[in-house]
Amino acid sequence: MxxxxxxxxxxxxxxxxxEFVIAGILPDVARDLSVSIPAAGLLVSAYAVGMIAGGPVIxxxxxRLPRRPLIVGLIVTSIAGxxxxxxxxxxxxxxxxRxxxxxxxATFFAVAVATAVSTAPPGRQASTVARLTFGMNLGMIAGTPLGTFVGQNLGWRATFAAIAVFxxxxxxxxxxxxPDRPAPDIGSLLGxxxxxxxxxxxxxxxxTAAGNLGVVTVFTYMAPLATDVSGFxxxxxxxxxxxxxxxxxAGNFLGGWLADRALMPSLAGLLAVLAGALAVGWTASGHQVSAAVLWFVLGVLAFAVIPGMQTRVVATAQAAPTLAVAVNASGFQLAAAFAGWLGGRLIDGPGPRSMYPVAAVLTVSGLLIALYSWRRDHRRLAATPSPRQPVTRQ
Known part of the structure; x- marks a missing residue:
């Protein structure tokens, strides 16, 4: 690499x-700062609101800034936070x-993707993006559990300090x-x-926002769901x-493979299965073995939809893909911000277990958007006249 x-x-x-380690240290933060679990959940919302505001604005x-100082400035700001x-x-x-x-x-993701792709060999752009995105998977599979372990043994402050140092x-x-290259040549801001x-x-x-809202709500409150509902x-x-x-x-690679073959059908199918898995969580979460299997399945499905969603944004926004990708990341975080608030209300009201059926209903809203977009594509294709086929003489 x-x-x-x-x-x-x-x-x-x-x-x-x-971004995600807060799910594992949420109770520790709440206890140390003497706030409720729902209040601590708003830390997820604060991070998400930062992404929502920063994505399009920054x-x-x-x-028009050169890429190298821009990337450095973005990373330094993250370290400071x-x-x-x-x-x-x-x-x-x-x-x-937060x-x-x-x-x-959001801006860093967009600029990093554009920078990496610009230096990739011909025909290797997609694999370059996949390698970059693999950092997100590693953050989930290694960084978040490790950060949770550090927080439980050295205190939650050590978790954020370790992230800053890394x-x-x-x-x-x-x-x-x-490389130190000039800023890209772009059109007007209005364009x-x-x-x-x-x-x-x-x-x-x-x-992106609607399709992820349900599963992000469940993941944000993994700690109380695992301990209070599943008995871990x-x-x-x-x-x-x-x-x-x-x-x-596994879901990241599966979703990319499916999206390359049938973008909108695969997105609709994955969202339908995700909604079903969340609905099953109402009963499966009551037993530790089935709950562990459920968390694996949710991890697969939650990340299987991401490659297709990103591809859909790039395909529909060819005039300004970098800005669109940044705003799409803000859309995901809009879901995360609302998830932090919604999950807290459910804990205070009907209880944490109610998150599963509510999340299933929210995911169905994303499924409806996918089906509507798919239908628009079909109508556009049907309205496009096919090129006249030449007549071949025998």
């Missing part, structure tokens, strides 16, 4: 760990730290490998933003996160 791709993949690993404002989280003396300061850490993530090490590799007047682009971003001990959480992460790796 080229050093450039490897260094960017390490940063993706650190960012992903910082990507647009920095579109995680360091502030580790040192936060109060809950409001921790909320601010917001800052999330502020640059990302700083990755930054050193980025400084050695990212870039005009891509969002396309209904297909808006539907693709809405599909707190010590079992890193193992459950590892199980979920293993499913995520």
């Amino acid at each position: 080229p050093l450039l791709v490897f260094s960017l993949m390490l940063v993706v690993f650190g960012l992903t760990t910082g 990507t647009t404002l920095t579109a 995680n360091a502030a989280s580790a040192l936060a003396p109060t809950y409001p300061v921790l909320l601010a730290g 917001f800052v850490a999330g502020l640059v993530v 990302t700083a090490i990755a930054l050193a590799l980025v400084l050695r490998s990212v 870039e933003l005009r891509v969002f007047t396309s209904r297909d682009v808006v539907l693709a971003i809405a599909l 001990s707190g010590a079992a959480l890193p193992l459950l996160l590892l199980v979920y992460g293993a499913g995520a790796v």
Whole structure:
């Protein structure tokens, strides 16, 4: 793997760990800062709101900056946010730290993908993106369980400190490998933003938000679901996160393989199966063995839909793919922000177990968007006149 791709993949690993590790240390944070579990869940929302705001705004404002200083600045901001989280003396300061850490993530993903692809050999762009995205899988399967283990044994502050240190090490590799190139030649700001007047682009971003909302709600509150509903001990959480992460790796490759062959049919089918798996969670979560299997299945399905969703955005936003990918990441985080709030309300109301059927219904909303988009594609194809076939004389 080229050093450039490897260094960017390490940063993706650190960012992903910082985003998802809160699921494993949520009770520790709540206990240490004397806040409720639902209040601690809003830390996920703060990170997500940072991504939602930062994705379109920072990507647009920095579109004309040279790529190397831009990437470095984004990584330094993330390090500062995680360091502030580790040192936060109060809950409001921790909320601010999570917001800052999330502020640059969507832009970094978009710029990192564009930079890696621009240096890839001909015909290797897709595999280069897959290697970069593998950092996200590693963050799930290794970083999140490891960060949870560190938090349970050294305190949750040590988790955020470790993420900041690791990302700083990755930054050193980025400084050695990212070429110093001028900013890309783009059109006017109005021309870039005009891509969002396309209904297909808006539907693709809405599909990302709605299709992920249910499973993100369940994952955000994995700790109380595993301990209070399934009867696991707190010590079992890193193992459950590892199980979920293993499913995520398998799902990433499965989803990419399916999307290459039938994009919208595979997305619709995966969302239908995901909704069914979440509905089954109402009963399966009551037993430890079936709950462990459920977490693996949810990891597979949650990440199997991501390659297709990203591909759909790029395919519908060819005029401004970098901005569209950043906004799509914001769409995912919009789901995460709402998930942090919604899960807290369900815990305070009907109880944590109710998340499973509610998440299933929310996933069906994403399925309906996928089916509608698929139908639009069929109508467009049917309305396009086929090229006249030449007559062959025998």
